[in-house]
Amino acid sequence: MRPVLDLAEAATGDAAALRRVLMGPLVALTLSATREIERRASVRGWADALEHAGDRVRPVAMLLAAPGWATEQSAADGFWHLWTTLPGLVRLALDDAGDRRALSSFSQALDRLRERDPAAGLSTYAAMVRSEDFEAEPLISFRDADADRVTLTTLHQAKGMEFDVVFIADAREGVLPDLRSRDSLLGTRHLSPNLSGDDRAYSRFRIQEERRLAYTAMCRARARVVWTCTVGAPDHSGGAPSRFLSLVAGRPLDAAVQGPEEHSTPTTPRDAEAWLRRRIGDATLPAAERLAALGALATDDPWRPRPISAFAGVLAPGPDSGLLGPSPRLSPSQAEAYATCPRRYAFERLLRISDGGSKYADLGALIHSVLEVVERTAVGAGADHGTIEDALAVLSAQFDPAAFDGPPWADSWRARAERILRHLYACWPGKGPAVGFETAVEYELDGVHWVGRVDRAEQREGGIHIIDYKTGTSVPKVDEAAGAVQLGFYVLASGDDVTGAEFWYPGDAPGKRKSVTVRSFKMGRKPEVLAAMLAVQRGVLAEEWPTTPGDHCERCPVRIVCPQWPEGREAYS
Ligand code: SF4
Structure with missing residues (x-):
């Protein structure tokens, strides 16, 4: 359901939702490809950026160019439109029985919505879901009784259940407690004589309500409760740790929140891999460092990743050396790549940082x-x-x-x-x-x-x-x-x-x-x-990686780390 709702929100101009669509299962673009589209969109607009983003993105571009399916048609008709025009959606349902049942359940919910409110489109439904937070209901209904498995649920849906271990994920201010200014779809605030019409009093009431909710969630655990909190996420959604963390720990927030243990020099292969993964997921780091971490993880031998400092153009300015092995072998296709742009050659052929094959x-x-x-x-x-x-x-x-x-x-x-x-x-x-x-x-x-x-x-x-x-x-x-x-x-x-x-x-x-x-x-x-x-050979052996800007930069997959362009200069600051 999530990709469908993201698409509906993207149709109303929500850039964050569009980013989720591009990186989600329907399109499955890499982070760098998504950044490239965003960069182009900032100059030429979304329509142009999506139109030129390749075959995989084209169906999404066509849907966003005519968003009536999300904003004018009923939600059920809009969903049918997506089903018949987006091959990726059908593939999702065919590939996974769980997704198939979720989509079937989703379409039934939309049918019921059409009976109640034929004018409500998919974008309206997406807004309702976001404000009411009831999207996990179908997931719970698929849970096998007594199965030894992970159950994903909202705090509300967890009421009445018990688990050995409970993870309360992403405990950030704004998420838990969620104090967004909103009213229930049912308008209970105005129906109940016990709720104050005064906004400040109502806020206090909401905090108490969220606190009770957190307490209820913790009591679902038989053995252990683990709270997690993300302060830097790939979608830039990081925030301050929840105030409830210090309440739960009985200590000030600084002492209550433990960051992941950080080794300045990883001492085991697992340390190294975990360290690289954290860098990839840390949105506060420059894109170049995260991309370099990705490149290190993607090497053929993941148990001997190279240190980040070995990557050209990352961290402080310095010599771009140390990229060649002891006895380099060259080929005509390498010569052609080097002649087009030595910098791109170094990134793609030696550091193996790219968008993948075409x-x-x-x-x-x-x-x-x-x-x-x-x-x-x-x-x-x-x-x-x-x-x-x-x-x-x-x-x-x-x-x-x-x-x-x-x-x-x-x-x-x-x-x-x-x-x-x-x-x-x-x-x-x-x-x-x-x-x-x-x-x-x-x-x-x-x-x-x-x-x-x-x-x-x-x-x-x-x-x-x-x-x-x-x-x-x-x-x-x-x-x-x-x-x-x-x-x-x-x-x-x-x-x-x-x-x-x-x-x-x-x-x-x-x-x-x-x-x-x-x-x-x-x-x-x-x-x-x-x-x-000979000229190529001398340049490669001397590790000369100058940039050669030109028309070919338009589609260069390593442009976000290229010092020739503003988006890549952060790697050298
Ligand atoms: S953006 Fe242009 S100059 Fe920079 S690495 Fe790519 S091809 Fe070379």
């Missing part, structure tokens, strides 16, 4: 894999190349809709893959029998190893011709490709038999062009490629 890259990897299987099989059977029928069969076997966000998005990605393969096989640009697929190649340059993989090698003109498949739509100019470092590296690394190298672009206007776009390397430009590789 669906375009996943599609490219899938098509490469399909082509490898089809072409190996075809050449093994004596043919020069495979057929579209074989390729579509292998695509069917390898395509995993879940990896492409399920239908309808996955259908669209699959159709795209099919278009690319159909175009490739309808206008096959090969000119000889294949002699190698996905062949690993290596080249040593001044003691540094460069590595890569050749997609396809053909026998042509008495030698070997190298082919690299490109599934994107962006085709370089003829002159750029003629001096491409990637093709030049393959030529250098594949020996003296190589007579040429080229890129194939089957993703360039498939179905419209009568041939597959091909871009060839000019063999006379090998010295130029060597010079470019």
Whole structure:
């Protein structure tokens, strides 16, 4: 229910609710991706920011662009609108029986609301839920009697129950006690002759009421009560610890509240991991430090996280060194990344801080894999190349809709893959029998190893011709490709038999062009490629990570820690 109510609140312009939607189960964006949208929204407005935030956010953008489903339609009709337009909502219900029952119960509640008040929309319902705090009721009804499990409930709903251990979470001022100025939906304040109409007297009454509520909650425990309080949360909702904490502890607040034990230098792997997790969750820290903590946790070996001070651009200004391992290996794709922006290269390739992979890259990897299987099989059977029928069969076997966000998005990605393969096989640009697929190649340059993989090698003109498949739509100019470092590296690394190298672009206007776009390397430009590789190699070995601002910054996932931009400068202050 929570994502639906958040969406309804977001439709009324509530930015915090929209943030919860973006980071919640319906969209599941990372914190940095959400920050990027917010940054763009602050300059160009929400409509523009959401429109440009990618496929995952597009359904939400469309819903917020026409919010009548939340503000004008009845709550039940608004919910039905969401159900039929948001694939993520259906997926939530399909994936989890608990969510399915909660959504079913929720829709019944909305039906009852429509009978009572047909004009009340989802946004009205969300406001009622927020003020009355009755959303946990369906959760309680799903609780198995005597089950050994955690029960999530509100303080009100816990009345009459007993548990071995009770956690009273997030005991902050404003939450417990909750002294928001409000009246009950039932208007009991005005109905009861015992309640004062005087606001100050009513406030005192409310505090007593909240205190009784806290006492009741504590008495639910047979063995132990644990109070927790968050003063810095990822959604910036931190606040002062509840006044009840000192009452419960019988000591002043400072003495009653114990922060998590902090080691200046974690002494065990568990200490280190807990320390990093706390930093990620502490909204009072600069974004760069939290991102760096995330990067450290995401390393391949979580039991040996690097100290925060080892990360470039974090904490105090200083040398950006210590990022390279003892014997670095380079590749043409690394060279391309370094040439575009050394700073971004350091963040993404060495510190592994990024938003994660893109669906375009996943599609490219899938098509490469399909082509490898089809072409190996075809050449093994004596043919020069495979057929579209074989390729579509292998695509069917390898395509995993879940990896492409399920239908309808996955259908669209699959159709795209099919278009690319159909175009490739309808206008096959090969000119000889294949002699190698996905062949690993290596080249040593001044003691540094460069590595890569050749997609396809053909026998042509008495030698070997190298082919690299490109599934994107962006085709370089003829002159750029003629001096491409990637093709030049393959030529250098594949020996003296190589007579040429080229890129194939089957993703360039498939179905419209009568041939597959091909871009060839000019063999006379090998010295130029060597010079470019040496320049990258020297820059990387010297750990030079300057920024190179340009159009590419617009979609750079590490911009929030880039010193070139205001949002990243806090990392260097
Ligand atoms: S924002 Fe631009 S300059 Fe900064 S790291 Fe990213 S690509 Fe480089």
